[in-house]
Amino acid sequence: MPEVDELGPIDYLCVELPPGSMDGKAFSLLEDLVDRHIIRVLDIALVRKSPNGQVTVLEEAEFDVNGLGSFHGAASGVLGGEDLQEAGELLEPGAAAVILIYENTWAAPLARQLRHVGAQLLASGRIPVQQLLQALDDSEPQYAAKGR
Numbered sequence: 436m437p438e439v440d441e442l443g444p445i446d447y448l449c450v451e452l453p454p455g456s457m458d459g460k461a462f463s464l465l466e467d468l469v470d471r472h473i474i475r476v477l478d479i480a481l482v483r484k485s486p487n488g489q490v491t492v493l494e495e496a497e498f499d500v501n502g503l504g505s506f507h508g509a510a511s512g513v514l515g516g517e518d519l520q521e522a523g524e525l526l527e528p529g530a531a532a533v534i535l536i537y538e539n540t541w542a543a544p545l546a547r548q549l550r551h552v553g554a555q556l557l558a559s560g561r562i563p564v565q566q567l568l569q570a571l572d573d574s575e576p577q578y579a580a581k582g583r
Contacts, residue, residue: 440547440550441543441547442538442543442546443538443539443540443541443542443543443546444538444539444542444546444556444559445477445536445537445538445539446536446537446539446561447514447534447535447536447537448534448535449522449525449532449533449534449535450532450533450535451525451526451527451530451531451532452530452531452532452533453527453529453530454529454530454531462533465535472540472541473539473540473541474537474538474539474540474541475537475538475540476535476536476537477511477513477536477537477538478511478512478513478514478534478535478536479533479534479535479536480492480493480514480519480533480534481493481531481532481533481534482519482522482523482526482531482532482534483523483526483530483531483532484523484524484526484527484528484529484530484531485528485529486528486529487528488528490519490520490523490524490526491523492516492519492523493531511536513536514534514536518534519534522534
């Protein structure tokens with residue numbers, strides 16, 4: 436791990452994967468982001484919810500089977516068992532999830548400079564693409580009515 440002053444912003448995500456969708460294609464794109472130094476994976480875990488509702492955390496041996504073999508050992512300790520159980524509870528029966536904590540290495544120089552001048556992050560968030568598309572669809576009639 437680099438020194439705290441050198442880190443970029445840290446994000447997390449939990450992505451539900453429907454049954455049969457863990458074919459490794461998306462994970463090769465994740466590897467590409469790491470290879471290009473856009474992100475650094477700090478923690479990664481796989482969780483599955485059985486059809487009867489039982490939540491299990493997949494062992495690292497499952498990483499190879501699911502296209503995540505290159506992420507063996509990515510465990511900073513930030514992601515804990517309670518986090519994984521909570522994520523698993525959100526899943527639909529039969530689904531799996533990948534939980535990822537990552538550093539935005541592309542933003543590290545900006546973050547470092549902002550910290551040096553005493554800036555503090557007040558808020559952060561993410562707008563899901565589906566929500567953005569819905570907002571754009573909802574706003575179209577307003578623009579059409581005004582002749583734009």
